[in-house]
Amino acid sequence: MHTAAVVGTGLIGTSIALALTGRGVTTHLIDPNPSSVRIAAARGAGTPEPPSAPVDIAVVCVPPSDVARTVAAHQKAALAKAYTDVASVKALPYAQCLALGCDTTTLVGGHPLAGRERSGPLPARADLFRDRHWVLTPSPETSEDTLNRALELVSLCGAVPVLLDPPDHDRAVALVSHLPHLMASLTAARLLEGEDHLVRLAGGGLRDVTRIAAGDATLWTDILAANAPALGALLARLTADLHRTADALARIAEGTPEQQDAALADLTDVLRRGSEGRARIAASHGSGGPGSATSLSVSVGGHHDRHLERLLDDVSSARVDLEDLAFPDAAALPHGSVELLVARDAARPLTAALRERGWAVRSATETPLPGTPPGGPHP
Incomplete structure (x- = not known):
């Protein structure tokens, strides 16, 4: 991908533009509000100048009720070779695109699951989508080339693609x-x-x-x-x-x-x-499913009681909540170890914090959280 257009320079649009520009993609900013474009451009999100030829992809960043007519208008003007949007509803905009006669072969619905409480270009961030889910909802008519361009967009923004049908989304x-x-x-x-x-x-x-x-x-x-x-x-x-x-x-x-x-x-x-x-909510990062946690083995020597208090103080200082703590059988782990069960996304920072304080921490393994049935929580 070499060129892109972002239509709508609010929080999401400007964040996408910042991410693309940061990856070397020439990004054109389009918005009926000239002040918003000016601020986004001043932040380094792209150029306010229109493209001289169709860009590789246009990202439509407008409210759900405006998606269809915005796509139709820019397809008529041949803004891009492929189009996607970021609306948080997918079935209605797609139906409206069909009603307006949009070319759905060059269109794939999209929704990055990221945001902030503030709106507009000022709070935008290039890393807003890093490691976050980005849903794509290709229709039966969506071409392979269009889907691949959208997947490249997601990758350039550092997000994780998820393919769903519009109603499921x-x-x-x-x-x-x-x-x-x-x-x-x-x-x-x-x-x-x-x-x-x-x-x-x-x-x-x-x-x-x-x-x-x-x-x-x-x-x-x-x-x-x-x-x-x-x-x-x-x-x-x-x-x-x-x-x-x-x-x-x-x-x-x-x-x-x-x-x-x-x-x-x-x-x-x-x-x-x-x-x-x-308990069913999966951690924001990592590959494990809902209800999973990580088990860390920490060596405390041969005197559990003497060092356990200091270990728990160090865990507390790292601002991590333990899910559970166990004293494994000596046959399973080295003598003098305790097993800490923590949420998966807390394992890495806790390991680093404990090692800085002199603790010997073994590599982590995923384990169901206490009370979680085998295979994950009940649906």
Whole structure:
């Protein structure tokens, strides 16, 4: 790939342009907002000048409702040899492209699963997509050359390609992205009802839960509306859980002892299912599946009790949470070793931190997390 055009110089578009330019690709910036183009160009994302010939690929970085007409307009102008987009909904834009008569042989849907709370070209980063999933949704008409160009784009941005059908993609993002954003917004909206001295008590947990609620409301309205069927089905099931939880709390507050016991069981079940669901989230990096962790063997000599406290202090100083700790049988590991079970993405930094503090750490192996059935968690 030698040339590209990025249509839309917001956070995602400018980040893509920065990544491509950094890899030596001549990148042309296109946006109806001249200020946005000027800022992106000043950041080194590319040139504001239009290409003199069709570029290798055009990346359409506009809201879902604008994808089809943007693709149609630039195909008519022969901007590129291949086209892709970054919208977080795929079925509706594809159907609209068909309705507008777009050339779908030169089109492949795309969605990089990365972002930040801030929008626009200023917070853009060339490494925004590094090691992140980037979904591509080729249609039956998509040519092999077009798909290969899109795959090269993903590689140049440092992302990991995933191929899905548009409906499967939309169901996936409704579950892992759109519903969480909506719940974060609904939770954050409750803060408008709290007095200032109450809100000041907010800690890290609330910040984590509401972080993504800071996104652009207009853009997210477009996204949620475009994925209404998949998101609506999830909300129906979530509503049933909310009603069940509210009913349980009412029975705990006002019910008989027998009703309270049953209500406590219902509430515990809701929280247990949440804990099990959280355990299914795969670490952002690495190749293991959901629910996997890494086992590290650390030599503590022949005096477990003497050195264990110092080891745990060093683990804590490395800001890593242990999933479990065990004292293996001497026949399995060298005498005087303990086995630390940590989340897979924490293994490398913990190993480095412990070795800096003088500990002998053996290479890691993946192990199911405690409570995870063989073969991964239940679906």
